[in-house]
Amino acid sequence: MTHAGPPAPGLLVVGDVVTDVVALHGAPLAPGTDTAAEIVLRPGGSGANTAAWAAHLAGPDGDVRLLARVGRDTGEWHADELRRTGVRPHLTVDPGHPTAVVIAMVDATGERTMLTNRGAGGRISPDDWDVSLLPGAGLLHLSAYTMFAEPGLRLARLAMAQAAAAGVRVSVDPASTGPLREFGVERFLAESAGADLIIPNLDEALLLTGAPTPGRAAEILSERYGTAVVKLGPQGALAATGGRVVATVEGIRAEVVDTTGAGDAFAAGYLTASLRGAGEEAALRAGCRAGAACVALVGGRPRYGLEVNRLYPIHAD
Numbered sequence: 001m002t003h004a005g006p007p008a009p010g011l012l013v014v015g016d017v018v019t020d021v022v023a024l025h026g027a028p029l030a031p032g033t034d035t036a037a038e039i040v041l042r043p044g045g046s047g048a049n050t051a052a053w054a055a056h057l058a059g060p061d062g063d064v065r066l067l068a069r070v071g072r073d074t075g076e077w078h079a080d081e082l083r084r085t086g087v088r089p090h091l092t093v094d095p096g097h098p099t100a101v102v103i104a105m106v107d108a109t110g111e112r113t114m115l116t117n118r119g120a121g122g123r124i125s126p127d128d129w130d131v132s133l134l135p136g137a138g139l140l141h142l143s144a145y146t147m148f149a150e151p152g153l154r155l156a157r158l159a160m161a162q163a164a165a166a167g168v169r170v171s172v173d174p175a176s177t178g179p180l181r182e183f184g185v186e187r188f189l190a191e192s193a194g195a196d197l198i199i200p201n202l203d204e205a206l207l208l209t210g211a212p213t214p215g216r217a218a219e220i221l222s223e224r225y226g227t228a229v230v231k232l233g234p235q236g237a238l239a240a241t242g243g244r245v246v247a248t249v250e251g252i253r254a255e256v257v258d259t260t261g262a263g264d265a266f267a268a269g270y271l272t273a274s275l276r277g278a279g280e281e282a283a284l285r286a287g288c289r290a291g292a293a294c295v296a297l298v299g300g301r302p303r304y305g306l307e308v309n310r311l312y313p314i315h316a317d
Contacts, residue, residue, distance in 0.1 A: 009138025010063035015047010042299030053268030055086030094120035125151030144175035160194035254292035261300020
C-alpha cells in the first residue's frame with residue numbers, strides 16, 4: 001500500500017543536470033581499435049537523478065524541485081524529461097556553454113568508467129539561486145558536484161545559509177572520491193558544515209574520516225553532521241546519529257545491468273521516506289529498494305510507467 005495522509009514536505013535539490021552517453025560493453029576495452037557496445041543516450045546528473053527518483057517515488061502528490069544550470073543545446077529536452085518524472089525544474093540556460101556530458105563505459109559487471117565535461121553545470125552560481133524555492137520545502141539536498149567549482153561553492157554557501165534561516169534541513173551527497181580529493185577533504189568538511197545529514201558511499205565515507213570500518217566512519221561523520229547514512233552498495237546501508245550507529249540493513253538482490261545513478265536513487269528513496277516520517281531503518285530500506293530498482297535499468301533515472309511505488313512501497317515505521 002502507498003502512503004496516505006497529508007502531503008509530505010517538499011524536497012529541493014541543488015545539483016547537476018548531465019547528458020549521459022552510456023556504452024555497455026561485454027568484452028574488455030580494446031585500446032587502438034573497436035570494441036562492440038550497446039550505446040544509449042540518457043538524461044542524467046547526480047542532482048537531477050536524485051530529484052527524478054524522489055518525484056517518481058513520491059507520486060502525484062509529491063513536491064520535488066530542482067535548481068540546476070543547463071546549456072542551450074539540450075536544456076529544453078532536459079526540462080521536459082524532468083517534468084515527465086514529476087520534478088519541478090528551475091533551470092538556468094547558459095547561452096555560451098553546453099549541458100554537462102558524461103560518457104559512461106559500463107562493463108559486464110555493471111561497473112562504470114566515466115569521462116566528464118562539466119559544461120554549463122560547472123558555471124552554476126549565486127545568480128541562479130531563487131530563495132522563493134524554499135517555502136514548503138522540508139529539506140535542501142546538495143550534490144557536492146556543485147561545490148567543486150568556485151561559483152557553485154558560493155551558491156552552496158548561500159543556499160545552506162538561507163535554508164538554515166528558513167528552518168529547512170540540509171543534506172549533502174559528497175559526489176565522488178576523485179573530485180573530493182582534489183577539492184580537499186578538510187575543505188569539504190568545513191564548507192559542508194551547515195548540513196544536518198551526509199549521505200556518502202563507502203569509499204567517500206572512509207576518505208572523509210580515515211576510519212577503518214563503515215560503522216566507525218558513520219559514527220565520526222554523525223558527530224560532525226548530526227546524521228550520517230553510508231551507502232554500502234549490494235551490502236546495504238547503515239545510519240548513525242550523534243556518534244552512534246542506530247540502524248543497519250542488508251542489501252536487496254537485483255539483476256545488475258548498469259550501476260549509474262544507484263547512489264542517487266538510494267538518496268531519493270531515503271530522503272522521500274524520511275520526509276514522510278519514516279524511522280532510520282525504514283528509510284534505509286526505502287533507499288536500498290530504490291537503488292536496486294535503478295541498477296536493473298540502463299541509465300540513472302526511473303523509466304516512465306515503471307510502478308516503483310507499487311513494487312517498492314514506502315511507509316513510516
